Amino acid sequence: MKTPAPRAPMVCTDVDTPLGRLLLAATGTGLAGAWFHEGQRDTPAPDAVARWTRDATHPLLQRTAQVLERYFAGDTAGFDLPLDLSAGTGFQQAVWQALCLIEPGRTVSYGEVARAIGRPSAVRAVGAAVGANPVSVIVPCHRVMGANGSLTGYSGGLHRKVALLALESGEPRLI
Known part of the structure; x- marks a missing residue:
């Protein structure tokens, strides 16, 4: 099953984690996606991802990568990131x-x-x-x-x- 893509324009990048490579995606509103490249059941359709802008310097995506790095290093206090969950019902x-x-x-x-x-x-x-x-x-x-x-x-x-x-x-x- 493919997850619905958020309705707003998307910017994305890939980050490595100890559990595998993640595709991160954001809109102007917030973080809209984080999917493992390998072994993830519900992912956005490849044709949708192909239309997204790749930008490893996007401020929210960089911040998300830093937060994930701290999380996997043991700082599990929580995530303070703006989210865009508008793709869901x-x-x-x-x-x-x-x-x-x-x-x-x-x-x-x-x-x-x-x-x-x-x-x-x-x-x-x-x-x-x-x-x-x-x-x-x-x-x-x-x-x-x-x-x-x-x-x-x-x-x-x-x-x-x-x-x-x-x-x-x-x-x-x-x-």
Whole structure:
């Protein structure tokens, strides 16, 4: 499944992380995407990416790269970056905003997210919205677990979810 591209003009660049190369994309409003090049289920269509402007000097993309570098070095205090989540539906945007409120080192269930957005019976729809998150790592969908605390799908791959959760909990380095 391809993630919908934001409606505004896009600027993008690639950055290397310990978990693989990320494609970062921004609009004039904020960071609109962060997708792993390898092993990511939902990515923008290649023809859309081909139309984006590549600019490694874009201020927000540079700032995002610096924030990610600090994050992977162990500074998991959170991300203070402007986001453009306009590619999603209103429901998806509500879910993604709720994900941003989950503190590093903490996990919640899909049901808890559904209750947080005032839609307690929409657990499956929340799961679909979490899976369609266009801003991997920064919009922390990796912090959502199954109702029984089990690891569930992560569009960037379960190995990355495990590594991100370990990093945030201060466990020995898995990345």
